Amino acid sequence: MFFSATIFLLALALTAFFSGSETGFYRVARVRLVIDSLGGSSVAKGLLWATNHPVWFVATTLIGVNVAHELLSYAGLSFVEQTFPDSELAEWLSPLIITPIAFIYGDLLPKSLFLQAPYRLLRKCWYGLLAAGILFAPISLLLSVVRWVIDLFVKAPTEEVRMALARRELTAMFTEGSAVGLLSPTQQKLAQATLESAGRAIREFAVPVSRQVTVPASAKRWDVVRLARQARLDVLPVEATPRGTYLGCVRAAICLLSPSDEQLPLTPLAEFRDSESFLNVLVRMQSTSSPLALIRSASGVAIGFVALANLQRALLADATK
Numbered sequence: 001m002f003f004s005a006t007i008f009l010l011a012l013a014l015t016a017f018f019s020g021s022e023t024g025f026y027r028v029a030r031v032r033l034v035i036d037s038l039g040g041s042s043v044a045k046g047l048l049w050a051t052n053h054p055v056w057f058v059a060t061t062l063i064g065v066n067v068a069h070e071l072l073s074y075a076g077l078s079f080v081e082q083t084f085p086d087s088e089l090a091e092w093l094s095p096l097i098i099t100p101i102a103f104i105y106g107d108l109l110p111k112s113l114f115l116q117a118p119y120r121l122l123r124k125c126w127y128g129l130l131a132a133g134i135l136f137a138p139i140s141l142l143l144s145v146v147r148w149v150i151d152l153f154v155k156a157p158t159e160e161v162r163m164a165l166a167r168r169e170l171t172a173m174f175t176e177g178s179a180v181g182l183l184s185p186t187q188q189k190l191a192q193a194t195l196e197s198a199g200r201a202i203r204e205f206a207v208p209v210s211r212q213v214t215v216p217a218s219a220k221r222w223d224v225v226r227l228a229r230q231a232r233l234d235v236l237p238v239e240a241t242p243r244g245t246y247l248g249c250v251r252a253a254i255c256l257l258s259p260s261d262e263q264l265p266l267t268p269l270a271e272f273r274d275s276e277s278f279l280n281v282l283v284r285m286q287s288t289s290s291p292l293a294l295i296r297s298a299s300g301v302a303i304g305f306v307a308l309a310n311l312q313r314a315l316l317a318d319a320t321k
Contacts, residue, residue: 004079011071012106018064018132020110021125024118025050025057032119043126050129055147059140060133072102202281203274205314206295206304214239217247221255221264228252235291235307238266244302249292269294274303282311 030051036044050057076098114121122129133140213231215224217240228236229252238247248266258265270290272281274297285293285308295304 004075004082007071008075008079011068011075012102014068015065015072015102015106016110017125017128018061018068019107020114021122021129022058022061022065023111024114024122024125025054025061027115027118028122029119043123046126046130047122055144056133056140057129059143060129060136063136063139064132068106069102072098072106200278201274202272202276202278202295202306203303205278205311206274206306208304209302212237212305214246215250215264217241217264219264221258224250224255224264225252228255233307234309235267237269237292237294237305238264246294246302251291267291271296272306273298278311281306282308282315285311 028047028051030048033044033048033051037048080097213227213233213236215227215236215238217238219227219238224236228234234253235249235251237249239245240247246269248269250264250266254265268290270285270288270293272284272293272295274295281293284290291308293306293308294302295306297303
């Protein structure tokens, strides 16, 4: 009976350890791990590696929980049989006695604790998780192969799921930062608008080629000013012959302030695929000082234009809703 009780308590502790660690893994802030890793913390580096390879961590915790449950069932049944040796109800009494204890102390309580302090508790559990990861490595490798085969046939959008989780984590971080006074309400709205627009395809913001006002390559500066005034645009693409070939873009303000007998002051026209994200295009256009970009389809056909000012305006409009 003493041996059964010892195994039962050990299995209960293992259940709490792996169950709580799994909750802490999903709750821990990745930004905190990156900062502590740069500071030289070996535990933070290990946890950061685990977040970059979640299959191994999740496989280790799932295997550990299942092993602990098997030990818990064996020890509980053995303890009940020794306590009631002549009773035929031992197999029925065992689940009734074990389940509430296992649920409260092996699942509910540790999950609640790790939910409140995920990083602090994961740091304390890291070396135990590392030992379990090495011990369960053969089974984890097999599960990783099974997952790879499933992804191969199902085409699961793993990267999209990771990006969605990352955006949700950053949104929670901004909310917490605003709650403690690190971010103003305006800054929080702007950050959340950036995250919401980040994953949208740039094609959603493009003006179709058929609706875009263009400037012929033979146009004069005053022609550019007139067309820009009529269209109420500052930047216009310069189209050569044959149609559909673009030499760059030109600003109406520069043409207005320059002598009319000079050539058009062309600015290179940035180009992007229509599937690229809003945030990626916005950052690249700002870094290269590109006022206008041409959007092409996967086959290379020009489908529209996006202006840097319009992208910035769209971002600020989402932030002020």
